[in-house]
Amino acid sequence: MSKNGLLIDYQYCTGCQSCELACKNEHDFPLDKWGIKVVEFGPFEMEEGKLEWNYLPFPTSYCDMCEDRVNTGGIPTCALHCLANVIEWGPVEELSKKLDEKGSKAVIFLP
Amino acid sequence: MTMMLGSAYIELDFNGGSLDVWDDPEWTRPDYVFCLGKEPLKSNPDGLWGHALIEIMKRGSKLIMVDPRVNWLATRADQVLQIIPGTDGALCLAILNVLINEDLIDHEFVDKWCYGFDELAERVQEYTPEFAAETCGITADEIRVCARKLGFDGEHHWSLLMGVAVDQNPNGCQVTQCLIAMAAITGNLDVPGGTVVGVQMQFEMTGATDFMSDELKNKCIGWDTYPIVKVLLNTTHPDITLEALETGRPYELKMAWLDSTNLLSPTCSAQPKRWHDALMKMEFTVAKEMFMTPTVMALADVVLPLATWAEHDGIVMTNQGCQMGIAGAINKGLQVGECKSDLEMLIHFGNAFYEKAYGEEYPFKTVEEYLTDDVGKMDTTWEELSEKVVATNDIGGYRKHERGLIRADGQPGFQTTPGRVELWSTGYQSLGDDPLPYYFPPKLGAEARPDLAKEYPFMCTTGARYFASFHSEHRQIPSLRQLTPEPYLEIHPEAAEKLGIKTGDEVTIENPWGSAHEIAKVTPVVRKDVVAAAHGWWYPEEDGEEPNLYGVWKSNVNSLIPHRVLGKMGFGAPYKQVPVKVYRTPNEERVLG
Numbered sequence: 001m002s003k004n005g006l007l008i009d010y011q012y013c014t015g016c017q018s019c020e021l022a023c024k025n026e027h028d029f030p031l032d033k034w035g036i037k038v039v040e041f042g043p044f045e046m047e048e049g050k051l052e053w054n055y056l057p058f059p060t061s062y063c064d065m066c067e068d069r070v071n072t073g074g075i076p077t078c079a080l081h082c083l084a085n086v087i088e089w090g091p092v093e094e095l096s097k098k099l100d101e102k103g104s105k106a107v108i109f110l111p
Numbered sequence: 112m113t114m115m116l117g118s119a120y121i122e123l124d125f126n127g128g129s130l131d132v133w134d135d136p137e138w139t140r141p142d143y144v145f146c147l148g149k150e151p152l153k154s155n156p157d158g159l160w161g162h163a164l165i166e167i168m169k170r171g172s173k174l175i176m177v178d179p180r181v182n183w184l185a186t187r188a189d190q191v192l193q194i195i196p197g198t199d200g201a202l203c204l205a206i207l208n209v210l211i212n213e214d215l216i217d218h219e220f221v222d223k224w225c226y227g228f229d230e231l232a233e234r235v236q237e238y239t240p241e242f243a244a245e246t247c248g249i250t251a252d253e254i255r256v257c258a259r260k261l262g263f264d265g266e267h268h269w270s271l272l273m274g275v276a277v278d279q280n281p282n283g284c285q286v287t288q289c290l291i292a293m294a295a296i297t298g299n300l301d302v303p304g305g306t307v308v309g310v311q312m313q314f315e316m317t318g319a320t321d322f323m324s325d326e327l328k329n330k331c332i333g334w335d336t337y338p339i340v341k342v343l344l345n346t347t348h349p350d351i352t353l354e355a356l357e358t359g360r361p362y363e364l365k366m367a368w369l370d371s372t373n374l375l376s377p378t379c380s381a382q383p384k385r386w387h388d389a390l391m392k393m394e395f396t397v398a399k400e401m402f403m404t405p406t407v408m409a410l411a412d413v414v415l416p417l418a419t420w421a422e423h424d425g426i427v428m429t430n431q432g433c434q435m436g437i438a439g440a441i442n443k444g445l446q447v448g449e450c451k452s453d454l455e456m457l458i459h460f461g462n463a464f465y466e467k468a469y470g471e472e473y474p475f476k477t478v479e480e481y482l483t484d485d486v487g488k489m490d491t492t493w494e495e496l497s498e499k500v501v502a503t504n505d506i507g508g509y510r511k512h513e514r515g516l517i518r519a520d521g522q523p524g525f526q527t528t529p530g531r532v533e534l535w536s537t538g539y540q541s542l543g544d545d546p547l548p549y550y551f552p553p554k555l556g557a558e559a560r561p562d563l564a565k566e567y568p569f570m571c572t573t574g575a576r577y578f579a580s581f582h583s584e585h586r587q588i589p590s591l592r593q594l595t596p597e598p599y600l601e602i603h604p605e606a607a608e609k610l611g612i613k614t615g616d617e618v619t620i621e622n623p624w625g626s627a628h629e630i631a632k633v634t635p636v637v638r639k640d641v642v643a644a645a646h647g648w649w650y651p652e653e654d655g656e657e658p659n660l661y662g663v664w665k666s667n668v669n670s671l672i673p674h675r676v677l678g679k680m681g682f683g684a685p686y687k688q689v690p691v692k693v694y695r696t697p698n699e700e701r702v703l704g
């Protein structure tokens with residue numbers, strides 16, 4: 001049975017950081033501890049007139065895939081609160097199919 | 112919008128009346144979204160659900176973004192028009208020029224529903240793409256390519272996302288005219304995939320002066336100079352009100368009621384220090400507030416403690432062109448001290464001060480009565496809504512003008528004198544302005560003020576939003592302050608290098624009207640000749656007493672904005688187009704961190 005992972009579509013992660021706060025609230029983390037943290041890549045002008053700029057929510061060592069929530073029928077709180085609906089979770093096998101369909105600018109994390 | 116269409120508002124169609132939103136088979140996504148004047152993800156203005164745009168883009172809609180800053184959203188756009196601040200009017204007139212001259216027009220809609228097309232067509236001839244390109248700092252090709260995407264072809268549609276940057280511009284009334292004209296003549300008003308036209312609001316917010324005597328109404332400050340504030344907004348004119356406060360003419364003001372404002376912070380006032388000094392003269396000032404702010408600290412004699420959203424029953428609505436399609440119940444979760452909600456206080460004081468108005472128009476003695484009445488318009492009761500949490504509301508669907516849903520008399524058409532979309536505005540003419548749109552260079556820009564341009568070479572824009580805060584709010588919430596801990600001044604790498612400025616340096620932003628300190632962020636997102644300053648900053652962790660007032664004067668970018676630089680009708684201040692110079696703050700002058 002494959003593990004659960006997080007599929008992130010970073011074409012559309014807007015960097016809103018809602019996942020960070022939802023996770024901290026869920027796990028009662030102090031200010032300087034994150035279960036997931038948005039990384040900003042850019043903006044870099046690698047070619048004139050064009051900006052390379054992505055946001056990526058990056059699960060940390062403290063991500064437990066919201067085990068308690070999931071065991072009572074819920075979904076990970078980052079995925080629930082994501083404003084852009086770019087976080088999906090589930091068995092890696094299923095996520096891999098979706099990654100393939102998405103085709104680009106996506107990543108699967110196994111925290 | 113009110114002038115040209117008689118509508119309360121226009122907005123992106125995100126299917127705000129349906130709980131299925133973009134999965135609703137009745138909804139069509141726009142082929143293009145033309146966004147000028149807002150970055151909806153962070154600002155969600157007036158109840159727009161900003162991230163709806165992401166869902167729409169995921170489903171194939173293409174974005175055209177007009178902004179002096181290439182924000183993140185622009186990197187996902189099909190086309191970006193990175194114009195010099197304040198030149199939006201030239202761009203939009205040139206787009207109209209191309210649409211009309213290349214005949215990309217919905218003639219059926221124009222013939223049936225527009226007024227003044229021939230006059231508009233003649234007016235836009237002088238605004239060629241070449242003129243606009245030179246004015247805006249972009250290319251004529253880009254303008255033509257953009258216009259052709261928006262053109263009518265009988266098949267494709269586009270939706271307009273128009274924002275407050277249009278208002279924060281002395282030329283803004285004309286920019287609005289152009290944007291609505293662009294939507295109208297290409298057949299994109301109130302059609303699937305187009306721009307929603309909102310009818311007059313079902314949930315009333317104005318009307319306070321209906322019960323005032325003529326004698327009292329005629330005392331409203333600024334109504335004779337700028338009658339548009341009487342016609343549209345039912346307020347006094349702010350700039351003239353400041354002058355009244357300072358001079359005692361036409362009469363002295365004695366009392367201030369501060370509501371939903373932190374005006375001494377760099378938000379809604381130009382020259383906040385002048386407002387501070389003027390309001391200090393009041394005999395009695397009341398504020399209602401949740402948090403202590405510099406404004407309350409400086410000015411209020413009495414503070415009414417305000418409940419937060421979790422502390423009172425209420426309704427939240429989506430806003431799609433002032434069409435409140437979905438209502439959600441807030442069920443009071445807790446009582447904190449003696450805090451009361453806005454609604455409780457307004458009903459209480461309204462009944463005490465305005466017996467007639469509150470007796471006849473708003474006969475509500477309690478919040479429950481008000482909510483019941485409001486919710487009754489959606490065919491449900493407050494009890495039902497608070498249980499089921501969400502209710503929807505019929506917001507009229509598309510082509511409302513054909514079905515008599517826009518005009519107050521129920522006839523087909525728009526709520527204007529000719530009953531059509533006024534491309535030639537009778538309203539503007541009656542208020543002393545040109546009935547057709549026109550462009551003028553930014554009033555404080557290099558062309559109009561070469562005397563300023565030499566010493567103040569950057570055009571400074573302000574007001575770009577952050578996820579972590581709303582204007583001057585949230586600086587005191589630790590988890591939000593952590594996300595955006597300090598005010599950033601965005602400056603282009605080439606400009607920064609010339610000035611010896613690096614990311615993290617404290618910098619002084621200065622012009623003849625004031626100065627402000629921020630932290631430099633060297634970034635390619637701004638034009639080389641533009642800097643973008645953060646607004647709303649004050650420091651709740653600092654001493655709140657006078658003269659420090661939580662450091663409200665340290666990063667007060669509104670000090671850089673001159674008083675009373677307006678459009679002809681009295682709207683539009685240069686919040687996003689002030690000339691400034693920037694330099695690394697000498698060590699002995701540093702005030703931040």
